[in-house]
Amino acid sequence: MAPASSPLPISSESDEKYANVKWEELGFALTPTDYMYVAKCKEGESFSQGKIVPYGDISISPCSPILNYGQGLFEGLKAYRTEDDRIRIFRPDQNALRMLTGAERLCMTPPSLDQFVEAVKQTVLANKKWVPPPGKGTLYIRPLLIGSGASLGVAPAPETTFLVYASPVGGYHKVSSGLNLKVDHKHHRAHSGGTGGVKSCTNYSPVVKLLLEAKSSGFSDILFLDAATGRNIEELSACNIFIVKGNIVSTPPTSGTILPGVTRKSISELARDIGYQVQERDVSVDELLEAEEVFGTGTAVVVTAVETVTFHDKKVKYRTGEAALSTKLRSMLTNIQMGIVEDKKGWMVEI
Ligand code: COI
Numbered sequence: 001m002a003p004a005s006s007p008l009p010i011s012s013e014s015d016e017k018y019a020n021v022k023w024e025e026l027g028f029a030l031t032p033t034d035y036m037y038v039a040k041c042k043e044g045e046s047f048s049q050g051k052i053v054p055y056g057d058i059s060i061s062p063c064s065p066i067l068n069y070g071q072g073l074f075e076g077l078k079a080y081r082t083e084d085d086r087i088r089i090f091r092p093d094q095n096a097l098r099m100l101t102g103a104e105r106l107c108m109t110p111p112s113l114d115q116f117v118e119a120v121k122q123t124v125l126a127n128k129k130w131v132p133p134p135g136k137g138t139l140y141i142r143p144l145l146i147g148s149g150a151s152l153g154v155a156p157a158p159e160t161t162f163l164v165y166a167s168p169v170g171g172y173h174k175v176s177s178g179l180n181l182k183v184d185h186k187h188h189r190a191h192s193g194g195t196g197g198v199k200s201c202t203n204y205s206p207v208v209k210l211l212l213e214a215k216s217s218g219f220s221d222i223l224f225l226d227a228a229t230g231r232n233i234e235e236l237s238a239c240n241i242f243i244v245k246g247n248i249v250s251t252p253p254t255s256g257t258i259l260p261g262v263t264r265k266s267i268s269e270l271a272r273d274i275g276y277q278v279q280e281r282d283v284s285v286d287e288l289l290e291a292e293e294v295f296g297t298g299t300a301v302v303v304t305a306v307e308t309v310t311f312h313d314k315k316v317k318y319r320t321g322e323a324a325l326s327t328k329l330r331s332m333l334t335n336i337q338m339g340i341v342e343d344k345k346g347w348m349v350e351i
Contacts, residue, residue, distance in 0.1 A: 001090055017167075019129045023136035026170030028300060033139075035126035036165040037119045040148065043158050047111050050119055050193035052126045055165060058313065065147030065157040070202040072146040073102040076299040077262070079124045079139040079166075079351070081131045082339030087124060088348040089141070090299075090337050091115045094262040099145055102198035108145055109160045114160075116143065121351045131167050134338060139298070140169040146201075171273035172238070172300040178307030178320040179296065181236065181283060182219040184210060185312070189257075193251040196234075196257035203259075205238045219304035220302040221296075223309065224255060225285060231308050232282045233248055240264040240297030240304075242293035243283055244276075250287070253280045263333070266347065270332045276325070285311055293319045 021031060031137055032055055039050030039210040065071035075095040095309055096116035103110035111119065124131065131139040141198045143164045145239040147157030154159065161205065173179060189211055190196020195203060207222070226232045233241055234252055240261040242251045249271045268278045288294065294306035305327070321327065335341040 001296065016129055018133065021103055021130070021132070021168055023132050023168070023170075025167055025324070026132065026137045028140075028172040030167045031130070031169075033127040033130040033166050033168070035123065036163060037123045037126075039115070039119070039162045041109055041160055041162075041238060043109070043149075043156055045077070045158075046109065047115055047162055048123075050062050050115070050162065056159075058163070060146075060148055060161075061150040063150035063152055065151050065155075066151075066201070069147070069154060069156055071106055071108065072144065072201040072233075073099055073106060073108070073199050074145075074201055075099055075141075075143040075199060077141050077143075078299060078337070079131050079168075079346055080337050080339070080348075081134050082282065083134050084339070086339065087128060087131050087351050088337075088339065089124060090119060090155045090349075091262050091266070092120050092348050092349055095120075095143065095252070098199060098260060099143065101150070102200060103145060103321050105195060105198045106147075106200060108118075110145060111162045114125075117349070118306060119143070119162065121349070123166050124351050131165065132168050137168055137170045138337075139166050143167045149329065152298075169300075172302075173220055175305055175307075178305035178318070179220040179236075180218065180308045181221055181223045181294075181306055181310070182214045182217070183226055183233075183288075183309060184214075184222045184295060184315040185230065187224070189224040189237075191227040192256060194234050194257070197254060197259065199259060204238070210309050211237050223271070223288075231284050231286075233285055233288050234258055238295050239296040239301045239304070241327075242267070242295050242297065244293035244295075245287075245291050247275070247277055248279060249276045249325070250279045250281060250283050252283055261298055263299055263302065266281070266333060267297050267303060267329050269345070270329055271325070275334075289314065293324055293326060295324075295329075303333060
């Protein structure tokens with residue numbers, strides 16, 4: 001397999017340590033950076049060497065499978081700057097593996113695991129000055145795998161584009177103590193045999209209308225129930241969910257309708273490390289309403305406490321703040337990511 005790396009563009013700008021960004025004001029919105037990575041391959045071939053090119057619009061056929069049929073996958077991961085100025089990426093191999101699984105489901109050609117990781121490293125390196133100062137945010141990295149080329153019929157893409165871009169970000173949700181969730185009992189995010197278990201672009205746009213409606217009623221996010229029974233909790237609009245009762249931390253299983261989150265997996269491991277029993281199993285909405293604590297996990301949301309859940313006309317309030325397990329798990333995770341504690345797990349990849 002050809003290496004993914006390509007010579008980095010040299011510019012006088014890259015001599016500056018930091019880009020001109022108001023780091024304190026970062027939310028989860030695009031701040032365009034300087035460069036992106038692009039590789040293309042024809043159907044039946046594998047990706048050859050990609051290129052770091054200036055960040056900008058791309059040209060694509062109006063007849064491309066991504067535009068016509070939503071044939072595309074995306075990933076999300078982050079790079080962190082440590083106090084001693086190292087830049088490290090959190091578990092990129094896990095995102096690479098997930099893209100591989102998704103590509104298999106959508107009949108697409110994926111980059112190899114090595115190429116994915118190398119492309120992410122190259123993108124971060126080229127945009128080094130956009131990695132926020134320690135504690136001021138992260139560089140969010142967005143790898144895309146899209147059906148490009150032209151195909152009028154429903155068929156594998158004649159060409160696939162693998163692209164990686166990045167943006168500095170702050171927090172995903174603007175909430176102080178925790179999310180106020182609305183349980184959606186009318187719509188479902190995923191169904192058995194569908195694409196809920198892979199990071200297909202098509203999993204996200206159907207959620208937007210529901211999210212806006214929920215927000216207009218004062219909620220911060222939606223919690224979806226499973227399509228098969230309408231009794232078990234699945235996911236929020238953009239992250240996984242956990243409940244806590246006593247010493248038991250439970251999260252729905254990744255059996256095809258739930259995204260196998262990298263943060264979900266890491267938080268399960270950290271919770272076990274500090275003596276909690278972590279169960280991956282069906283969690284009913286009744287159990288949710290009886291939990292002591294609820295929290296969401298994801299690359300964008302990190303670990304975010306849920307303050308209230310509303311199901312029909314019932315509203316339940318949960319533990320949040322210093323006493324909450326989610327607060328402890330969040331700092332265990334971010335301390336590793338930011339280099340405040342030693343990464344004994346080998347999760348961080350230096351660029
Ligand atoms: C992430 O956490 O990286 C995600 O993919 C969520 C995204 C839909 C904002």
